[in-house]
Amino acid sequence: MTDDLPSWEPRWKRRYNSPPDDLIRDFYVPAFARSRNYDRAVGFFSAGLLAAVAPSLDRFVLNGGMMRLITSPAHLGDEELEAMGKGEDLKSHIKEGLRRAIMQPIPSPVLADRLKLLTWMVATGRLDVRIALREHTHSYALFHEKIGVFSDHDGNWMTFTGSPNETIGGARLHSESFPLHRSWVNEEQREYAHEERDRFEQLWGERVDGIALWRVNDWIENPMRSSFGIREPSATGTLAEIDQPSSPIAPVLDEASLVPALPDDLKLHEYQQDAVNNWLRADGRGVFAMATGTGKTITALTAATQASVHSAHANQPLLVLVIVPLVDLVEQWRREAERFGFRPAVCHGTLSTKQREHLKAVFSAARSSQGRRAEMVITTAGSLTPRGEAIADSEHFVQRQLARHRGRMMVIGDEMHSLGTQPRLDALPSKPTFTLGLSATPKRHGDDEGTQALLGYFGDPVVSISIKQAIYQHNALVPYDYLPHPIELTDDEAKRYRQISQRIAAAFARKDEQAAEAQIRARTRLTQHAAGKHNRLHQLMASGLKDQTHQIIYVAEGKDPETDFPALERTEKMLREEFGMRVERYYGETDRIRREVLQDRLASGDIHALLAMKCLDEGVDIPSARIGVITASTQNPRQFVQRRGRLLRRDPRNPKSHAVIHDFIVMPPRPAGEPSDSEKRLIGAELSRAVELAEAARNREALLTIIEWAYEYGLRPADQPWMNMAEGDDMEEWV
Structure with missing residues (x-):
């Protein structure tokens, strides 16, 4: 002692x-x-x-x-x-x-x-x-x-x-x-x-x-x-907690490499160590509600390593099933898992015969009645979920393998909020030994039932780290400046906005939800493609942003409802032809190899900006990005929180002191009198996002500007729930 x-x-x-x-x-x-x-x-x-x-x-x-x-x-x-x-x-x-x-x-x-x-x-x-x-x-x-x-x-x-x-x-x-x-x-x-x-x-x-x-x-x-009941003491009877970050948390059990161990160069932050220990104390169930960029993947793999060693001590194999929302994340997880000694088998899209045989071998090894080994399968939520009831067996490959599994299993749900739809919930393996959910935004936007179902499956949050804690307490992310830009609807756009809002109200009144949803999509398309956004982006570039590199510019999906011209093409054309900028599209149709090339080119400064729609919303690491221009965003907290997270990651190769976020805030024309209810709803929804982003910014005085805008539109900030959040009560966190 x-x-x-x-x-x-x-x-x-x-x-x-x-x-x-x-x-x-x-x-x-x-x-x-x-x-x-x-x-x-x-x-x-x-x-x-x-x-x-x-x-x-x-x-x-x-x-x-x-x-x-x-x-x-x-x-x-x-x-x-x-x-x-x-x-x-x-x-x-x-x-x-x-x-x-x-x-x-x-x-x-x-x-x-x-x-x-x-x-x-x-x-x-x-x-x-x-x-x-x-x-x-x-x-x-x-x-x-x-x-x-x-x-x-x-x-x-x-x-x-x-x-x-x-x-x-x-x-x-x-x-x-x-x-x-x-x-x-x-x-x-x-x-x-x-x-x-x-x-x-x-x-x-x-x-x-x-x-x-x-x-x-x-x-x-x-x-x-x-x-x-009664039991004798046992070195293998419980999940072992981890010691200090540099300790040999999970030593290799023998000369074989079938059980993972922590990499020699791994240095866990104290909050990561606490997250794993809290999960272990909860008997291997729970959620890591950690801000984007705080190392959820590494923390989860540490937990999976502990569970693997625990199972190996009991001489029982463990199957670790990792479910991610995007193909890009499959490769990201595979690379990180290999550092720990896992031998991941990946499963997404159409599988070749060779891939099927390899996966069969992995599932078979994990089904052994005894043995010191851990097997890992990484798949996408789409690949795990059957697409309908009358599906050929060949399209249920992973589900058939999981149905045959009777041994220990750990299910890791990365960006777990994406698993909250009923088909995806139904596709999750029943009664796994261990469960771990990961998300910066574990609440499903507007879906309390789905959120509760996810809680029931993965367990309650065992750690919650807000964006402000990640930046200012744990130093895991860089601080940022938040620059909101008001984008006023034109008179014609404002008129159409009010008309669509009236149709939405009428549809709900007659309980025609399908018609209401169609009109809501039309209204969203109108605000996403507001003409003022293109003009404001032009002004920003002309004022000097055209000379800056390491940018991500988020543009609206689909076509402008007036011109029927895709926003992505219009933005790319302007930046290339009018400002001579080197820009590249980064979107759903971009294949994995091409995406990696584009990320490297952005990091080197070879291109000024990546133009993205939604594919950079979840989990993809681009730490070199320093400037974000959000020309289009929804009021879904998950989307803008994830987009912010893309920009705040630390870059070990080219350290950055801070990031800058330009956010386009859509507003109706300044009212001469009392604004309509639909206009109040629009400004209230947009400002709720602005408040959330300004709250954690280093230039927190941006909040004063947002409050001024609220008063201009007849909103009393003190009456708005988004202006009355308790300290630490960030929208993206589970509290």
Whole structure:
């Protein structure tokens, strides 16, 4: 237990304060892992704390660990104790209270597993529990002393005294503090540690006048067996949490390369390590709701590595199924997974005979009844989802293979919001062993039912990192300037907007949803192709933006409803012919190899800008991009949040200090009087996006401009929900 530990292990501190210290991670877990004896006198005790230090507790017992616990009966108060006096009724009341506490429902599988181990420890005498009370002449009162002693095999020990109770709340939720005294540091520390250890021994030996003890193992063993079951300690019984970022998190089990391990050069951020540990504590279920650019892929692969090693220790193969929304992400995942030692098989589009045979072999290996190996299949959501009911078997290749799988499986849903439609939900494997959802925008826009279905499948969020935390707290993304540009509808466009809005209202009134949806699409097309956008883009380029490189310019999909000319072609023609810019299209029809070439050309400065519609919305890494011009966007938070994320990624090859986002905000003409309801809805929807983007920008004064615009259109910002978000309540996050 000395401080002479490998560099990746935590060094003991003289004092622990929570916050900022995480008492479980920074103190309890390493202390249990290195100790042979743990003695604790405490006011209140909860098995929840031992659940939180799960991996270390198994190691503690396997190392010959013994626990002695002195605690008060948590279900009694001083007034009740005084009323009951000192007779047999008190003992019966304590015994019955312990039994009732043991019979309470168990809130999680992790805690259930821990309680089985505690039952074994009680049954074998490895955990000796005694109830203590302060004795008075005619009654008892609660015992509130707090002493902890960890001892190792080499005769070293350390003690702590002070505020934390032995509960999950005391260790993680409350503000707690205690000094730590180590016997091996110096004579002064040894004297403190000696006094505190002696105090515990006096209490345990019933040598302190005024303190009464009851031995309760015989009272609690049978109720624990009945309620929890029992299991012996095991090095493979639980998902192992990770240590410090540079530690050997998942060592290779043997000379074979069939089980992944963390790359030697991998350095996890603390928030990534916490995300994985939270997922492990949740028994391998949950969602990483992490802002774009915070390393969701790497964090997920770390979790998959832990699950693979856990399964290998149990001598059972693990199939890891990764589902992504786009083909580009298949290749991105494949490259990263290979760094960890996975051997991914990819599946998308039309499969060749050779690809089918390879996939069959992978699925077959994962179906083995035993073996230390992890297999990975990376597929797209479209390839996983049948396209109809009457489909030939050859088109259900992946589903047929999954239906035959009976072993352990981990399902990773990248950009999980894309899986929330009913056909895609139906296509997900049923009852996987582990699930992990990833998204910066896990809420499905306007689809609470789909969002809840995804939650039910993948589990609740185990981490949530907002864009502001990613930029200013974790330094994972670069800061940015937000420059909103008002784009007024022409009089004709405003007139058509009002007419379409009236048709939408009429369609809803007669409950004709199909007609309403058609008119909504027409209105969206009108605002996406507003004439002022093209003119404003021309002005921006003429003012100097034409000379800047590393740009992404988002343009509207489809054709202008007035000219019937595609916006992409019109924009490309203007930039090339009028400004002499080197620009290239980057859209759905661009093949993978061509996209990689274009990304390299943008990074080198060989081209000024990529012209994109939607294919750069999700997950694709282009860290070299520094300037974004959003000429067309929806009010769907997922889209503009993802687009922002494309620009904020750090570029290790060519570091950037910040990014710049130009956002075109569509507005009706400035009203002479009271604006119509449809005009208020338009400006409200556009400004909600602007507020979200301005909130996290380094030039937050842009919010003042947006507020001014709201007043000009008769909107009181204080009445708008998007102007009343609590700190950290970003639109894209699960809160």
